[in-house]
Amino acid sequence: MCEKLNKVNSWLSAVFGDQPVPQFEVNTRTVDLLHQLAQSSEARCSETALLTEDLRQKAAEYEAEGAHLRDVLLQGVGLSHTSLSKPTSDYVSALVDVAMVLGVRDTSLGSFMPAVNNLTGELLEAEKAHRTLERELRALRKRLGAALVLRRNLQEDISRAAKSQAVESAKAEEKLLNMDFITAKAKELANRRERAEAQLASRNMDKSITHQAIVQLSEEVATLKQEIIPLKKKLEPYMDLSPNPSLAQVKIEEAKRELVSV
Incomplete structure (x- = not known):
């Protein structure tokens, strides 16, 4: 812990330089995190130093090779940078720029050719990736269109369902109100019927004149009328005969007695 903390403090002092190091809470977690950052920073600085040294060496090699080529041109051919025409100097500059863009060691x-081939291969790979992305994009657009259509249909279904639910809720509420009214009315009628029955019972009403008894009597009368029909048909041939006064008198007396008994 103390060794890590000392290394962290030295690293922070080097990072901030003349500026004061910000205060931080010293605990195991913060010290471990800062120690990891210090190690990563030192490793990156070491890699950067190595890369810088390599670039310096390459620059020295390029300068030496350039000086050698200038000597060859000057001594062997008798050409110098100042003796070149402007188009030639422009061509040489363009050639150098292309070499720098391609990242080649020289302009041979x-x-x-390998650099151009590599760029061509990268271009073909990029075009292939572009075509793949276009296909995926078209597929995504189709799926997006289908999803949007489905979303619109779902929204319409939800809207219709909401409206239908509102109508059904209104109908159900109306039915509940009607049911409450009918229930209250039925209770009221039941109470009235009970009071009426109690009132009739207190008055010793004859049950033979109740509605139920009258309905039953009416049904019996209707049945008797149906039974009398065939008897009337049997009596039709005798209706034209002259009546016997004594027998008619007997029948009249029987009918009077039956009427009185009824």
Whole structure:
């Protein structure tokens, strides 16, 4: 813990330089995190130093090779940078720029061709990836269109369902109100019937004149009328005969007695 804390403090002092190091809570977690950051920073600084040294060496090599080529051109051919025409100087500058863009060591054809081939391969891969992305994009657009259509249909279904639910809720509420009214009315009628029955019972009403008894008597009368029909048909041939006064008198007396008994 103390060793890590000392390393963290030295690293923070190096990072902030003349500025004061911000205060932080010293605990195991913060010290471990800062120690990891210090190690990562030192590793990156070491890699950067190595890369810088390599670039310096390459720059020195390029300068030496350039000086050698200038000497060859000057001593062997008698050409110098100042003796070149402007178009030639422009061509040389363009050639150098292309070499720098391609990242080749020199401007020879043997260096340019592999670099161009690599760029061509990268271009073909990029075009292939672009076509793949276009296909995926078209597929995504189709799925997006289908999803939007489905979303619109769902919204319409939800809207219709909400309206239908509102109508059904109104109908159910109306039915509940009607049911409450009918229930209250039925209770009221039942109470009235009970009071009426109690009132009739207190008055010793004859049950033979109740509605139920009258309905039953009416049904019996209707049945008797149906039974009398065939008897009337049997008596029709005798209706034209002259009546016997004594027998008629007897029948009249029987009918009077039956009427009195009824």
